[in-house]
Amino acid sequence: MIADPAAGQLRAALAHQLAAQGLLGDPGWREAFEAVPREVFVPCYFQPCRGRVGWRLLEGGPEWRQGVYTDAALVTQLNGSDDALEAARRGEAIEGTPTSSSSAPSLMAAMLGALDTHHGHRVLEVGTGSGYNAALLAHRLGDTHLTTIDVDPALCHRAHHALATIGRHPRVICADGAQGITADQPYDRVISTVAFTHVPPAWLTHTRPGALILIPLRFAGHGGLMALLTRGATGQARGRFLSHYGGFMAVRNTPEPARPTIRSHLLDHHPRPTDVPPEALTDAHPAAFYLSLRCPSPYTTIQFTPDDGSTGRQTWGQGADGSTFTLIPTDATTTVTATGPLWDTLEGAYTEWHDLGQPARDRFGVTAGTQQWVWLDNPDNLVTELHK
Numbered sequence: 001m002i003a004d005p006a007a008g009q010l011r012a013a014l015a016h017q018l019a020a021q022g023l024l025g026d027p028g029w030r031e032a033f034e035a036v037p038r039e040v041f042v043p044c045y046f047q048p049c050r051g052r053v054g055w056r057l058l059e060g061g062p063e064w065r066q067g068v069y070t071d072a073a074l075v076t077q078l079n080g081s082d083d084a085l086e087a088a089r090r091g092e093a094i095e096g097t098p099t100s101s102s103s104a105p106s107l108m109a110a111m112l113g114a115l116d117t118h119h120g121h122r123v124l125e126v127g128t129g130s131g132y133n134a135a136l137l138a139h140r141l142g143d144t145h146l147t148t149i150d151v152d153p154a155l156c157h158r159a160h161h162a163l164a165t166i167g168r169h170p171r172v173i174c175a176d177g178a179q180g181i182t183a184d185q186p187y188d189r190v191i192s193t194v195a196f197t198h199v200p201p202a203w204l205t206h207t208r209p210g211a212l213i214l215i216p217l218r219f220a221g222h223g224g225l226m227a228l229l230t231r232g233a234t235g236q237a238r239g240r241f242l243s244h245y246g247g248f249m250a251v252r253n254t255p256e257p258a259r260p261t262i263r264s265h266l267l268d269h270h271p272r273p274t275d276v277p278p279e280a281l282t283d284a285h286p287a288a289f290y291l292s293l294r295c296p297s298p299y300t301t302i303q304f305t306p307d308d309g310s311t312g313r314q315t316w317g318q319g320a321d322g323s324t325f326t327l328i329p330t331d332a333t334t335t336v337t338a339t340g341p342l343w344d345t346l347e348g349a350y351t352e353w354h355d356l357g358q359p360a361r362d363r364f365g366v367t368a369g370t371q372q373w374v375w376l377d378n379p380d381n382l383v384t385e386l387h388k
Contacts, residue, residue, distance in 0.1 A: 006062075007039050010069035014105060017071065023109035032139040033109065038068050041132035041162045042102050044085070045074040046094070054095045057088035074102045076130050080252065082154060098249065100155055102130040103193060110244045114228055115189050115214050117141060122184050124206070125149070126177035127193035127248075131159025137191075138168045146170035147184055149177045151252060178251065180206040187211060195223045195248040198386040199237065199368035209233045216248040217366070219384075220291075221298030223247045224283040227366045236369035238379060243362040247283055260302050260318035271328075274336040276350045278303075278315040278327045287353050289361050293374055293384050294349035297321055299342055317342065 015024065015033040024030040044059035045067065055078065058064040067074065078084035078096035088094050112133075117123060123141060125134055128150035138146050148170055150156050156174040163169065173181060177192070180202030187207045195216040203213055211231040216223060226246040229239035280287045281301045299319040305312070315327040323340025336343060353359070359376065366372065367379050372386035 004037070004039065004065075007037060007065055007069070010065065011037065014069045014071065018106055018109050021106060023106055023113060026113060028140050029109060029112055029136070032136045033105065036132070036135045036139055037166060038102070038105075038132055039065060040165055041130040041135065041159070042068050042074050042076060045076050045102070046078060046084070046088075046098070047075070054093055055084070055088070057085065057094070059089075071104055071106045073104045073107075076100050076102055077152075077155070080152070099252070100129050100152070101249065102132050103248070107244070107246055108133055108136065110242070111191060111214055111226065111246070112136065112140075114242060114244075115191055115212060117189055121145060121188035122186075123147070123189040123191065124181060124187045124203075125191050125193070128156055128159045128172060129193055130155075131162045131172075133191075133193055134159065134170055134172070135163055135166060135168055138163070138170045143168055143170045147173065147181055147187075149173045149175055149181055151176050178202065182206065190214070192216060193248060195250045195254075197250075197254065198372050199227075199229065199366065204231060204235050204237055204368065207231045207237075213237055213239075216246050218248075218250050218254070219289075219293050220295035221250075221254075221300060222283050222288065222292040223250070225289050225361060225364075229366060229368060234369075236367065238365065238367045240363075240365040241289075241361045243360060245284055245361075258318065259300055260316040260324065269337050269339060271335045271337045273333045274327070274347060276327070276334070276336070276347055278313070278329055278334060280350055281315055281317065281327070281346075286358065286360065287350055289364075290353040290359075291346050291349045293364075294352065295342070295345055299323075299346075317346075 012034055015030055018024050019030055046055040047058055049056050075098040077100035080099045084094050084096050123137055123146050125148040128134055128148045134148040153174050156172055160172045178200040185206040188211050190203050190213045192215045195218040213229040215227050217225045217227055224245045224247050226242045227239055228242055229237040231237045279285045297320045299317055301315055301317040304314045312329050317325045319342035323342030325336055325338040325343040328335050363377055365375050374383045375381050376383050
């Protein structure tokens with residue numbers, strides 16, 4: 001591999017930035033971020049178009065290189081295939097849903113630090129994706145101590161090639177990560193870069209007592225929660241959510257409701273004031289995770305600003321059961337128009353979260369075993385059960 005001096009300077013600057021944020025306190029991880037070339041694993045990526053729907057492809061050149069070393073998640077695949085990539089190279093307009101990305105380096109650094117890996121640990125990474133995170137792990141631990149798995153053959157092939165390009169040869173397996181991998185078990189650490197609705201039981205049988213499991217979890221179709229669990233002697237695992245927000249794509253068999261449809265006539269359906277701010281429906285808001293925890297079925301939201309300027313930015317939501325809601329902020333308050341039970345559930349959850357003292361995500365935890373549940377402050381204070 002021919003060294004790219006410009007990329008090397010950007011890589012050093014990114015590592016310095018992450019260290020200044022307190023995310024690379026372990027010198028071994030700083031060395032890994034300084035050494036592993038992200039550009040090899042992200043030779044191209046998609047960026048939202050400015051001023052219109054769709055995506056544009058960045059591949060080669062100064063803008064691409066600069067983007068590779070920004071602290072941002074980079075979309076590397078749309079719609080579960082390479083069709084969008086080939087179409088973009090032909091100059092065609094591209095639309096679609098992201099199905100793979102290279103996570104923001106700050107998020108990766110936070111997760112790798114929380115994983116508390118040491119020399120000799122066997123690590124299973126679920127969600128190979130671009131292979132960049134696997135390269136960081138292999139640099140730190142050595143190739144023979146890492147197994148990485150992804151369900152997408154094309155992603156596995158590209159990651160395997162990119163890893164070999166920089167002289168790394170961990171085991172790369174194309175399979176369903178929820179089923180675990182028996183090779184090299186029992187594992188000392190499991191880290192997932194895709195989000196699940198529960199802790200896969202196989203991970204509990206393929207880890208040793210004392211092992212750490214770091215898993216992003218999604219509830220009601222919404223993410224941002226990352227649980228760090230310790231596997232106990234009896235096969236049960238328990239631990240808290242990290243304070244760090246971590247939005248990951250869901251595993252591909254996760255059902256989600258359709259995007260809400262803008263239907264203006266619904267705005268006349270008995271609007272009323274609500275104390276729930278529209279921001280609480282976005283994953284990064286401090287209340288959003290609790291709303292998703294308390295909602296029994298998935299829902300999606302979009303934001304929409306009418307061209308005629310009749311209102312400000314509207315938030316439209318739709319549940320898997322067909323329930324709908326629309327929030328419209330005004331100078332004095334926010335009004336909601338809703339059909340079905342979904343909004344009452346979300347509004348009740350927001351009130352409950354507020355009455356609990358607005359607890360942060362790291363006051364909550366997960367117990368995973370024969371049964372799985374989320375708790376507040378202690379494992380006996382159940383908030384919701386997780387269904388496998």
